Amino acid sequence: GENVEQHPSTLSVQEGDSAVIKCTYSDSASNYFPWYKQELGKRPQLIIDIRSNVGEKKDQRIAVTLNKTAKHFSLHITETQPEDSAVYFCAAKEAGTALIFGKGTTLSVSS
Amino acid sequence: DTEVTQTPKHLVMGMTNKKSLKCEQHMGHRAMYWYKQKAKKPPELMFVYSYEKLSINESVPSRFSPECPNSSLLNLHLHALQPEDSALYLCASSPDGTMNTEAFFGQGTRLTVV
Numbered sequence: 660g661e662n663v664e665q666h667p668s669t670l671s672v673q674e675g676d677s678a679v680i681k682c683t684y685s686d687s688a689s690n691y692f693p694w695y696k697q698e699l700g701k702r703p704q705l706i707i708d709i710r711s712n713v714g715e716k717k718d719q720r721i722a723v724t725l726n727k728t729a730k731h732f733s734l735h736i737t738e739t740q741p742e743d744s745a746v747y748f749c750a751a752k753e754a755g756t757a758l759i760f761g762k763g764t765t766l767s768v769s770s
Numbered sequence: 771d772t773e774v775t776q777t778p779k780h781l782v783m784g785m786t787n788k789k790s791l792k793c794e795q796h797m798g799h800r801a802m803y804w805y806k807q808k809a810k811k812p813p814e815l816m817f818v819y820s821y822e823k824l825s826i827n828e829s830v831p832s833r834f835s836p837e838c839p840n841s842s843l844l845n846l847h848l849h850a851l852q853p854e855d856s857a858l859y860l861c862a863s864s865p866d867g868t869m870n871t872e873a874f875f876g877q878g879t880r881l882t883v884v
Binding site: 693695701702703705710748752755756758759761762 | 803810811812813814815818820825826860862867868869870871872873874875876877878
């Protein structure tokens with residue numbers, strides 16, 4: 660089955676800095692890679708996703724890159740704000756299966 | 771309606787009790803999922819229903835019994851649970867399990883087994 664590794668487990672940045680979180684996956688058949696943000700006591704919320712036929716996707720301050728050959732994908736947050744503080748999960752999915760999550764990254768943005 | 775609704779929000783049950791968790795969506799989604807999430811851990815897949823049929827069971831103990839009465843509802847029946855089963859139980863849905871589209875999560879049921 661799919662295995663998703665995520666690094667780092669914790670990340671502290673100053674407001675306005677950039678944050679990068681990296682994930683690798685094991686199953687070459689996986690073709691959907693979402694990123695979820697989970698605030699304390701709340702549900703995971705999708706912030707951006709990418710499919711295997713695309714190398715990069717951007718939505719305002721958030722971008723995701725995918726390297727299918729190396730089987731890794733990354734989340735980039737620019738101009739971080741205190742409200743970006745949360746746990747971020749990457750995930751991978753093959754058609755017909757379900758999302759398998761990485762272990763999560765706790766992002767702390769200090770002002 | 772873009773919500774996945776889970777009830778109850780909180781549940782405390784004894785090890786000899788039988789209880790059920792409920793999940794409902796009215797987005798016409800045909801894939802529904804149960805995940806278990808322990809504190810400071812990622813959601814861990816338990817079950818997948820696709821077109822109301824159980825398609826994936828991630829070797830979950832039989833004290834957890836899923837049920838999909840119709841395309842909008844997903845239940846998780848609990849019986850003889852252990853304290854280590856205490857966790858946040860998340861339900862999710864997606865339009866079609868065979869396609870790669872966003873999964874929408876409910877708010878979860880926080881279960882405590884005493």
